[in-house]
Amino acid sequence: MARIIVVTSGKGGVGKTTTSAAIAMGLAKKGHKTAVIDFDVGLRNLDLIMGCERRVVYDFVNVINGEASLNQALIRDKNCNQLYILPASQTRDKDALNQEGVGKILDELKKDFKYIVCDSPAGIEKGAHLAMYFADDAFVVTNPEVSSVRDSDRMLGILASKSRRAEQNEEPIKEYLLLSRYSPDRVRLGEMLSVDDVQEILSLHLLGVIPESKSVLNASNSGMPIILDEKSDAGQAYADIVARYLGEDKPHRFIEDKKGFFGKLFGSK
Amino acid sequence: MSLLDYFRISKVASASLAKERLQILVAHERSSRNQPSYLPQLQKELLEVIRKYVNVEQDAISVNFEQDENQETLELNIVLPDSQR
Numbered sequence: 001m002a003r004i005i006v007v008t009s010g011k012g013g014v015g016k017t018t019t020s021a022a023i024a025m026g027l028a029k030k031g032h033k034t035a036v037i038d039f040d041v042g043l044r045n046l047d048l049i050m051g052c053e054r055r056v057v058y059d060f061v062n063v064i065n066g067e068a069s070l071n072q073a074l075i076r077d078k079n080c081n082q083l084y085i086l087p088a089s090q091t092r093d094k095d096a097l098n099q100e101g102v103g104k105i106l107d108e109l110k111k112d113f114k115y116i117v118c119d120s121p122a123g124i125e126k127g128a129h130l131a132m133y134f135a136d137d138a139f140v141v142t143n144p145e146v147s148s149v150r151d152s153d154r155m156l157g158i159l160a161s162k163s164r165r166a167e168q169n170e171e172p173i174k175e176y177l178l179l180s181r182y183s184p185d186r187v188r189l190g191e192m193l194s195v196d197d198v199q200e201i202l203s204l205h206l207l208g209v210i211p212e213s214k215s216v217l218n219a220s221n222s223g224m225p226i227i228l229d230e231k232s233d234a235g236q237a238y239a240d241i242v243a244r245y246l247g248e249d250k251p252h253r254f255i256e257d258k259k260g261f262f263g264k265l266f267g268s269k
Numbered sequence: 270m271s272l273l274d275y276f277r278i279s280k281v282a283s284a285s286l287a288k289e290r291l292q293i294l295v296a297h298e299r300s301s302r303n304q305p306s307y308l309p310q311l312q313k314e315l316l317e318v319i320r321k322y323v324n325v326e327q328d329a330i331s332v333n334f335e336q337d338e339n340q341e342t343l344e345l346n347i348v349l350p351d352s353q354r
Contacts, residue, residue: 154298197287
């Protein structure tokens with residue numbers, strides 16, 4: 001049975017698209033046929049992060065409007081043949097997405113794919129609402145920072161009351177915390193909320209901590225999902241997250257500051 | 270207290286301050302999230318009724334809904350204007 005995962009946060013700039021690209025690639029590399037959908041209509045960016053921006057012909061809205069078939073719009077990833085990308089439209093029409101159209105496309109994808117990753121736009125407007133409405137699982141991407149934590153809590157409220165599962169009184173969406181841009185050394189100095197602090201406030205199941213890493217910018221610069229950079233700690237963190245989501249028992253990493261004196265002296269990789 | 274200590278203390282305070290502020294805020298926002306949907310309308314109509322008799326300000330009335338395991342409490346608070354004039 002296919003599962004729909006929404007990657008959400010409320011706040012912008014916390015790493016939703018980076019996370020969507022990484023976990024979709026991770027799931028596909030584990031051999032699960034995966035589709036990743038950009039719900040940020042008007043501000044398409046998943047295509048850039050996945051490195052397929054020059055191969056976009058048709059988009060999500062074209063499929064909803066019947067101007068293209070799903071197969072025409074889906075882009076097969078260049079690194080992994082189990083992964084497909086459905087780009088967002090660049091239209092400025094706010095009402096380009098509708099619940100019925102999105103539901104139909106997801107139903108069609110469910111026949112063929114094991115995982116469908118929905119990259120939510122920031123905010124709590126229509127695009128964000130539709131990205132989470134049909135979800136089975138929610139990856140709540142949070143930064144250890146006050147506004148992000150507050151917005152994540154707000155999203156949890158919306159997931160619990162405005163989703164299809166909530167409306168139809170089904171088993172609620174499974175919610176997971178992904179704490180990104182984490183700096184263990186700043187936590188140690190008392191400058192940053194710790195993973196325990198954030199968990200205590202949000203009471204969420206922790207799927208993983210992604211450390212602040214320069215590799216993330218390198219990855220987006222080159223259009224390669226960060227998970228493909230197996231040497232980077234952020235890439236490894238996402239690989240762990242995918243493994244944990246699939247039920248593997250992986251101890252948490254990147255929470256403690258393990259670098260020695262010289263590591264601190266010369267900065268993080 | 271050395272200069273170093275000064276910096277250390279201010280740094281320690283910031284993360285714990287963030288946690289404290291968030292805990293209060295999140296608790297408050299969660300409780301208002303569980304409020305019944307009729308509350309704003311109730312507040313509006315109550316205000317209209319009270320204004321028939323007393324000239325109170327728009328924000329002079331607050332309606333709070335609290336819920337624990339055993340009971341639900343609807344708390345109504347009206348601040349009357351100074352009566353000396």
